[in-house]
Amino acid sequence: MANTRNIALNVLLKIENEGAYSNIALNNAIKENRLSSVDSSFVSALVYGVLERRITLDYIIRAYSKIPLRKIETKTKNILRLGILQLLFMDKVPDSAAVNESVNLAKKHKLQKSSGFINGILRNITRAEVKYTLPDEKDRVRYLSVKYSVPESIVKLWVNSYGENNAEQLLASLNGRAKICCRVNTLRTDADTLIKKLSDEGVVAEKIPFIDNALYLENTGSVERLRAYKSGLFHIQDASSQLCVNFLDAKPRNIMLDVCSAPGGKSFSAAQYMNNRGRIFSCDMFDHKLKLISAGAKRLGITCISTLLRNASTNDTALPVADRILCDVPCSGLGIMSRKPEIRYKDDLISNDLPDLQYGILCASAKNLAVGGKLIYSTCTLNPEENNKNTKRFLKEHPDFYGVPLKLPNGITRAFDEEPYEITLMPHTCGTDGFYISLFGKKASN
Numbered sequence: 001m002a003n004t005r006n007i008a009l010n011v012l013l014k015i016e017n018e019g020a021y022s023n024i025a026l027n028n029a030i031k032e033n034r035l036s037s038v039d040s041s042f043v044s045a046l047v048y049g050v051l052e053r054r055i056t057l058d059y060i061i062r063a064y065s066k067i068p069l070r071k072i073e074t075k076t077k078n079i080l081r082l083g084i085l086q087l088l089f090m091d092k093v094p095d096s097a098a099v100n101e102s103v104n105l106a107k108k109h110k111l112q113k114s115s116g117f118i119n120g121i122l123r124n125i126t127r128a129e130v131k132y133t134l135p136d137e138k139d140r141v142r143y144l145s146v147k148y149s150v151p152e153s154i155v156k157l158w159v160n161s162y163g164e165n166n167a168e169q170l171l172a173s174l175n176g177r178a179k180i181c182c183r184v185n186t187l188r189t190d191a192d193t194l195i196k197k198l199s200d201e202g203v204v205a206e207k208i209p210f211i212d213n214a215l216y217l218e219n220t221g222s223v224e225r226l227r228a229y230k231s232g233l234f235h236i237q238d239a240s241s242q243l244c245v246n247f248l249d250a251k252p253r254n255i256m257l258d259v260c261s262a263p264g265g266k267s268f269s270a271a272q273y274m275n276n277r278g279r280i281f282s283c284d285m286f287d288h289k290l291k292l293i294s295a296g297a298k299r300l301g302i303t304c305i306s307t308l309l310r311n312a313s314t315n316d317t318a319l320p321v322a323d324r325i326l327c328d329v330p331c332s333g334l335g336i337m338s339r340k341p342e343i344r345y346k347d348d349l350i351s352n353d354l355p356d357l358q359y360g361i362l363c364a365s366a367k368n369l370a371v372g373g374k375l376i377y378s379t380c381t382l383n384p385e386e387n388n389k390n391t392k393r394f395l396k397e398h399p400d401f402y403g404v405p406l407k408l409p410n411g412i413t414r415a416f417d418e419e420p421y422e423i424t425l426m427p428h429t430c431g432t433d434g435f436y437i438s439l440f441g442k443k444a445s446n
C-alpha cells in the first residue's frame with residue numbers, strides 16, 4: 001500500500017526546498033508512485049491543504065510549541081503542518097490516525113527526537129476544547145492574513161487597492177481548486193460535438209455562459225491522456241484568458257504579434273479566431289518555451305503561427321507592422337493563487353522592478369501597431385502597479401494611442417471603478433482567475 005502521507009511530505013519538501021511547482025511535483029509523484037485515484041485525491045488534498053493554509057497552520061504551531069517556529073527544522077515543520085491539517089481541516093481523517101501516522105512519518109525519516117515533539121503538540125491539540133483563536137479582529141490585516149493564509153503584504157495591497165469588501169471576498173475565493181476550463185478548437189470541431197466526445201470519455205463538460213467555445217471540465221483525470229486532447233480538439237485555458245483573446249478580436253488574414261507568448265495558449269485561441277489564415281508571430285525570450293508553442297500548434301493543427309526568440313523589452317528583432325498586438329506580460333501571478341497556492345509564499349511577490357519591465361515591453365511593442373489596429377496589455381495578477389497604473393501611464397505618455405472601451409459580456413462585472421478600456425477580473429465577481437485586460441487603438445497621424 002502506498003504511504004500517501006510520506007508522498008505528500010516529499011512533494012511539500014520539493015516545493016519548499018527546491019522551489020518546485022505544486023502541480024508538476026504532485027503529478028510526477030502520482031505517476032512515479034502509480035497512485036490509485038483514491039490515493040491521488042488524498043495526496044492532493046494533503047499537499048494543497050498545507051499550501052493553502054500554511055500561514056494558519058504555522059500560527060497554530062506557534063501557539064502550541066515551546067520551540068520558536070524558525071528553529072523547527074523543515075521536515076518536522078511539514079510533518080506538523082500535515083498532522084494539524086488532518087486534525088482540524090479534514091473531516092474524514094480520525095484524530096488517532098492523524099496523530100499516529102504523523103509520529104510514524106517522523107520515525108520513518110529518523111527524526112526520533114522530533115517524533116516526541118510532534119506527538120506532544122498533536123495530542124495537545126486533540127485534547128484542547130478551543131483548538132485555536134484567530135488574532136484580534138481589530139488588527140484587520142493580521143487577522144485576515146492568518147484566517148486566509150495570505151501574507152500580510154498582499155492583504156494590505158488588496159485592502160488598499162480594491163477596498164476591504166473586495167479584498168475579503170478575494171481572499172475567501174483562494175482556497176479550493178479552481179475550475180478547469182478549455183477552449184474548443186473551432187478549426188476541428190464545435191462545442192456540442194466536443195461535449196459529446198468528452199462525455200464518451202467520462203468527462204463532464206459544460207458551456208461557459210459568457211464566452212463562445214469555452215467549456216468547464218470536470219472529472220478529467222490527467223487531461224493529456226484523453227483522446228479528445230490527443231486529437232487536438234481543445235486546449236486548456238482559463239475563461240479570463242479566453243476573454244482576453246476575445247477582446248483582441250483577431251480576424252482572418254491579420255498580422256498579429258504575441259510578444260510574450262509561451263506556452264502559447266492565447267496565440268492558439270487567436271489562430272482559431274483567424275480561422276488559421278494570416279500570420280501570428282509568437283515570441284518569447286526562452287527557446288525551450290518556444291518548443292512548447294510549436295508542439296501545441298502542431299497538436300491543434302494550427303499552421304499560421306511562427307515562433308520567434310526575442311526580448312520584447314528591447315525590440316531588437318525587426319517585426320512587421322501588425323493589426324493585432326498582444327502584450328501578455330510576465331507578472332507577479334497574484335490572480336492564479338488558487339491554481340498555484342505556493343505563489344503566495346514567494347519572497348519577491350510585490351516587486352518594484354516588474355512594473356517598469358512590463359511598461360518597457362508595452363512601449364516597445366506598441367511601436368509596431370498599425371493605425372486602426374488593436375493592442376491588448378494583460379496580466380494574470382491583481383496589483384494596480386502592474387495593471388491600471390502602467391496603462392494609465394502609457395496613455396499619458398503616448399498621445400497617439402487611445403483606450404478602446406471594452407464591451408463586457410453578461411456575467412462579467414467590474415469589482416471596482418475602472419476606466420472603460422480596462423477590466424480587472426476577479427474570482428468573486430466573474431468566476432474566473434484574477435486577470436487584468438486593457439485594450440488600445442492607434443490614431444492616424446496628421
Ligand SMILES: C[S@@+](CC[C@H](N)C(=O)[O-])C[C@H]1O[C@@H](n2cnc3c(N)ncnc32)[C@H](O)[C@@H]1O
Pocket residue numbers: 241259260261262263264265266267283284285286289310311312313328329330331361
Ligand atoms: C504570462 S506568460 C505568457 C502566457 C502566454 N501569453 C499564454 O497565454 O500562454 C509571460 C511569458 O513572457 C515571457 N517573457 C518574460 N520576459 C520576456 C521578455 N522580456 N521578452 C519576451 N518574453 C518574455 C516568459 O517566458 C513567459 O513565457
